[in-house]
Amino acid sequence: MKRSTVGIKSFLRFGLVLTFLIPVNVFAEPPFYIALKPGVYSPQSSDLEGADTGFNGEIAFGYYFNPHIAGEFGIGYFTTGNFDINVFPLTLTLKAILPYKRWELFGLAGGGVYIVSAYDYGESDTDAVWGGYLGGGLHYNITRRIFVGVEGKYLWTDKAKLKDEAYGIPLEAKFKMDGIIATAVIGFRF
Numbered sequence: 001m002k003r004s005t006v007g008i009k010s011f012l013r014f015g016l017v018l019t020f021l022i023p024v025n026v027f028a029e030p031p032f033y034i035a036l037k038p039g040v041y042s043p044q045s046s047d048l049e050g051a052d053t054g055f056n057g058e059i060a061f062g063y064y065f066n067p068h069i070a071g072e073f074g075i076g077y078f079t080t081g082n083f084d085i086n087v088f089p090l091t092l093t094l095k096a097i098l099p100y101k102r103w104e105l106f107g108l109a110g111g112g113v114y115i116v117s118a119y120d121y122g123e124s125d126t127d128a129v130w131g132g133y134l135g136g137g138l139h140y141n142i143t144r145r146i147f148v149g150v151e152g153k154y155l156w157t158d159k160a161k162l163k164d165e166a167y168g169i170p171l172e173a174k175f176k177m178d179g180i181i182a183t184a185v186i187g188f189r190f
Contacts, residue, residue, distance in 0.1 A: 030145065030189040035060040037151065039183030041078035041087075047159070047175035052081025056181050060093070070095040072110070078181065087177055088115040089131070104139040108153065114177060116160040123164060131157035131177065139185065149185040154178075 037058040043051040058076035065071065072093040079086050091112030098105045111132035118125055135153025142148060157177040164171045 031064045033062045033064070033147075033187050033189040035062065035072075035185050035187035037076075037183035037185050039151075039181065041080070041179055041181050043080055043177070043179040044154075045176040045178040048080065048083070048085075048177070048179075051083050051085075054079040054081040056183060058089075058183065062095075062187075067099050068097050070097060070106075074110075074112075084119045085177075086117045086119075088117070089113070090115075091133075102141045104141070104147075104149075105136075106139070107134075107136045108151070109134050114157055114160075116162070116177065118162045118164075118173070120164055125162040125164065127160045127162055129158040129160050129177070131155055133181070135181075137185070139187070145189045147185070147187045147189070149187075150183070151185055152180065152182045154180055 035058075037056075037060065039056045039058075040053050041056040042053040056076065056078035058074050060072040060074040062070050062072040072091075072095070074089065074091040074093060076089050076091075077086065078089070089112055091110050093108050093110030095106045095108045109132075111130065113128050114131045115126060115128050133153040133155045135151060137149055137151035139147045139149035155178060159174045159176050162173045164173060
């Protein structure tokens, strides 16, 4: 009797794992999507004390591996509100999705390269640093092909090192871009 119970439990576990691995073409939604994400970047790093909240914008190209897992490649831009620091991220994101009717609740994790640039008194410098983030969001499917939503994530980065010169004296600024990124989302599946 105990032997058949183990067999049934193994079969149920296998079935549960299989639901996450079934290809998306078995389901009704198209697997590819593009999402536009306008929002804000709020610096939280003590290195950027006094920096104001600035603009954030992203374009993400995504793929649903199945209804519960999606991946995204993103390119974007964000800036601080009062410091002349501009950041161009190139990121990869993995989403764990909980679909419910027209809604998708998800957690996300990812990382990438952040190209940090500063412009000061006619001089500019650039550095590329690694960064990672964790977050979540909610999407509402207006139709099979159009969705809207919100996303939020917390970003951690390595220290950017930018060189400058003041009165002929070389200076080096080191700072992290840690902060909160919050966006609205409009997406199109194809």
